[in-house]
Amino acid sequence: MTTTPESPYVQPLCQHPALDGWMQWPSIRMWVRRDGMRLDIVSLAPAREARTDFVLLPCDEEVLVLLGQIAACGSRASLYVTHLNPAYDKRLVLCGRRATGAVRVHGSVPMVRDRLYTRTRTAMLNVASVHRTAGRSDAAVVWSALARRILVAKRTANKAGKGRSVRAVSGGLPTLGLRN
Secondary structure, X not given: OOOOXXXXXXXXXXXXXXXXXXXXXXXXXXXXXXXXXXEEEXXXXXXXXXXXXXXXXXXXXXXXXXXXXXXHHOOOOOOXXXXXXXXXXXXXXXXXXXXXXXXXXXXXXXXXXXXXXXXXXXXXHHHHHHHHHOOOHHHHHHHHHHHHHHHHHHXXXXXXXXXXXXXXXXXXXXXXXXXX
16 A cells, blocks of 8 residues: 555545534634625734634644645645635635635744644644544554655755754864855
8 A cells, every 4th residue: 555645545525624523623823804704814913803713623634735745855835725615604724825705924933843843743643643543544654754855855955954064074174055
């Protein structure tokens, strides 16, 4: 069995688990200003006339992998938010850029990178749990592997940033940016 994102075992959930209310789903606090039901501004930092709101993480594999890359590897991609169910629900969910009604989140993503990492990994493990309780153990294994992949990527990114400086390596002599 492969654990690639293209695996046929990664089955989408029919609806977001937060709609059922039986599972606590990870969310991130953001500041939201609305114009009726339309989103006017969504920000990671306080904004004028904006109120705090909790934005849910998605249960879609493609978007969760993207959020994991943003959080773990330091990708510079932007975050986007849309309504969970625009017909009757005011709750918001992180989404991809091309989603219907997507609004770009303003603010510095590195400010929430650690929170985004933990919540994304938790969401992946929750999706694995949903598949496991539904009797789809193959899908649960794939989702657990995706969560593990984000954990490994985060550890690798942390190790890459912690090294000896060029000056320490060269003993104070100029090296023209080369490391030994």
